Amino acid sequence: MVKRLLIANRGEIACRIIRTARRMGVETIAVFSDADAGALHVRMADGAVHIGPSPASESYLDGAKIIAAAKESGADAIHPGFGFLSENAQFAQAVMDAGLTWVGPDPASIEAMGLKDAAKRLMAEAGVPITPGYMGEDQSLDRLIPAADEIGYPVLIKAVAGGGGKGMRRVERKEDFSAALESCRREAKAAFGDDRVLIEKYITRPRHIEVQVFGDRHGNVVHLFERDCSVQRRHQKVIEEAPAPGMDEVTREAICAAAVKAAQAVNYVGAGTIEFIADATEGLKPDRVWFMEMNTRLQVEHPVTEQITGVDLVEWQLRIAAGEHLPKSQEDLRFSGWSVEARLYAEDPARDFMPSTGRLEIFDLPGGVRVETGVERGDAITSFYDPMIAKLIATCETREQAVDRLRAACEAVAIYPVKTNAAFLARVLGNAEFRAGGVDTGFIERHGEALTRSGEPSAQVLELAAQSFLPEGQGPWQRLVGFRMNAEQRREVRMRFGDSLVLAAPPSSDPASPAHLLPPGEKGPLGPAFVHGPQAPNSRLPPLPFSPGGRRWPRSGRMRGAPRTQAPRLIRKSPHQALIAYGGEVFAFTPDRTEASHGAAAGDGAIAAPIPGKISAIAVQNGQEVSKGDTLLILEAMKMEYTLSAPFNGVVEEVTAAVGDQVTEGAVLVRIGEEGR
Known part of the structure; x- marks a missing residue:
């Protein structure tokens, strides 16, 4: 078994791996960039090594630095998590060449599944159904246009080395094909350094269904059933669930068998996911599900599989990397209940999901659900990394109960001043079509503003x-x-x-x-x-049901008591600001005054910011004498100005802020020494 594990990742997945490793008695080593020097995963690990500046290209994506950190710390294995270098065959090989254990599939398997066109040809040869399309080497316009004509419009142009929705274009008419192809190639070249494409038949009502697979070095491969990941924005998953709604046993058996066959075709070892696209126009049917791609790593949405199967997938990864057999055979694997996961992002859905950055002055996550996060109150969300800040996972006996519970959890989220998609998630979970299982990849686009609007105070x-x-x-x-x-x-x-x-x-x-x-x-x-006025209708939401049926659900993340009945909560109160949390949003109110004067009551002369804001002017400097009531500086917050004045006669000992600084509530901005001291 691994003795000391270096985790080549950050955030919630690093924290997730640390929890399982600690339970198994495995020491953990974190790596961190400048931006993550005080991050939660660094504080949780047994040791940590600095690997470079904040940009991922100079730290988390630098394989040589990570291998050096492993050797420096005495680690004997590296777990890549997901993202960054997790599907980089060259890095995996370099880890093994350095004499370290690679917690992942063999480099040959990663490489075989790394290019979409080659992977599809391999799957076709193995008898796995693939989407009708063109994957030829001839990339000329004269070949691609006839191929699209033969497939039939609409078609989907996809970069062969793509991922995350980049290098992908839907084309409705032949007249639009050339322009879409050029746009797709430019984006693919910039993102992946490879402008080759393939063409697929575009499915009108596509469902994104994936199967969790696991293999060991003894030739065994099993599946752990399916997940549905159809609710997406910009081809990025937002809500995932297991099992898939509307899945009958015949279709489940067909898709899971195809997934095992796909993994066996590349002698797969470790955790992987076979992704399928299903035509849900007439419901899920065995002959309307096709292989799309394979992710040769642990998935973000793995907790829903863990919840319904009772399997710790990270533990399995570590055991398989150590050469052990799979802990369970296919006959031993069962699932029960229903689990739904929502990805909580630092973003503003009302502004086209623009990422939101800043310090988490208020960070209140709900109870009663599994919470996976890599941040705590006071941590900063930066522009360097993915804006996902937590995953909320609800597990109950039925889908209806799990959806209700997750909706209540999303509505209970209170985060400030960073904006999040919590209210958006709650609206998705409350949507009648979603609740009826009518999900597909066009769901968010179809419902548009009803989901993404910014809420007004009730x-x-x-x-x-x-x-x-x-x-x-x-x-x-x-x-x-x-x-x-x-x-x-x-x-x-x-x-x-x-x-x-x-x-x-x-x-x-x-x-x-x-x-x-x-x-x-x-x-x-x-x-x-x-x-x-006081006669406005009462809009308080009723409590939502939770009935786990006596089952003790697996606990891999934090899980606390049931969410409270949803009602507005006063989460911060000062004379200058009231913050009310409701429905997953935080509403900020201030007294009606466009300008206010604030002295400092503190006897030590420390003048603190009464509210988070921006310094718009400073009227004093170090050593300057001031009289009681003199203006010291002006703070701009919520589009109002607050004049901070001297509380007594004295001398300015220190000005700690500068014009343009963004300051938090309570931050000391000026210190004044009293006359005669």
Whole structure:
């Protein structure tokens, strides 16, 4: 068995491997770039080695540095995780040549499945059904156009060395073929250094179904059943589940047998995934499923297979790498229950899924589900790596229960100020077509804005925000607005949500009393107004069911108590900001003032940022004398300016910020020494 394992990866998969290795008594060594110096996987491992600058090309993709790190740390094996160098045959061979154990398939198998056209020819020879198409060596336009005509439009042009949706074009008409081909070739050349393509018949309602396979060095190959990965954006998987909805036993037996045959054709060792495309126009049928490609590594979505089979796939990888037989035969493998995984990304679906970066000031993930993540509160999401920050996996007896549970988990996510796709995921899981099992790769595109829109604060969110800004106490001097002698008390609050003015009333003790609303059409100086009163409809969601049926589900990630009933939660409160989490989104409110003056109450003269924001101006410098009330600097946040002033007469001892800096709440910006000290 491996004694000391170096993990040539980062983030959640590195943490995932560390957990299993620790349970097996295997020491772990992490590698890290400059950006990951304090990352969770580094803190979890038994040791860590720095391998270079932040860009992946200078660190995680530098095989020589990783092998050197293994030797330096005394590791006897390398696990590549997924992504980066996990499917690089040359790196795998270099690891083995260095006398280290490679936790993965043989380089020859990686190479055989690395090019889509060669892999398909190999599968055809092995009797595995492949999608109708052209995979010839002649790449001239004079050959490709007739090939497309013969296949029949629409067709799909794909880079032979492609992956991740790059180098792929759908062509509806012959007239568009030449332009699409050139675009595909340019992208493929830039991404993979290879502009060769193949052509496939485009399936109108395609389902992406894959089978987990495992082989050992003793000639044994098994499958661990199928997963459905059809819900995708830009050919990137978003939600995966096992088993596949609508899969009957005849089709399952056919597709799993084909997967085993494919793995046997390349003498496969270790964990791999055979990916198929299915024409779901008339449901899943054995003769309408074709081989697409093989991923010669562990998949991001492997937890759903683990959940329904009770198998730790990472443990199997380590045992197979050590030369052991497969722990179970095909006859011993069974599955039960249903498991659904959602990929939580740092991105903004309303802005075409643009990645979001920044520090995770608030990072609250739900309980009651398996959570796989590589970050914690306070960690930074950078632009150097993939924006996936966690995976949430719900497992129950039935698909309906698992989907409900995962939806509740996504709605319970509270992350700030980094934007996430949690609300988007919840909408997908709540979609009637998805819940009926009507998934295909065009699902997200078909439903468009209904899934990707940015949410507006609900009645409950506005009520809670307004309540948070009410001062404590019942006397008239504590109320923000509306105190008049011999007049009815009014408890309205003027707030800002982004550019919009909000006039909201907390829940009233007299539900019949009218709310004080802005006149119709009135706009605040920064944009349109939201208006809300106590009579707005209640939109609280009911609790969602969870019935594991007494089964103790496998635990590989963090799993805690059941999610709370979904209702707005106040997750941060200060005089300058209220953050409300609801439905997977975080809504930020501030008091209605376009400019405010803030002194520092701290007796030590440390002037701290009252809210996360950007330094727009600094009015003082080190050594300067200031009087109480003098402006020190101006902080811009939520498109408002906050003037930070001196709390007493004194001398500026230190200015720790610069104009343009993005600062977090509580960060010390200026220190002032009191006169006479």
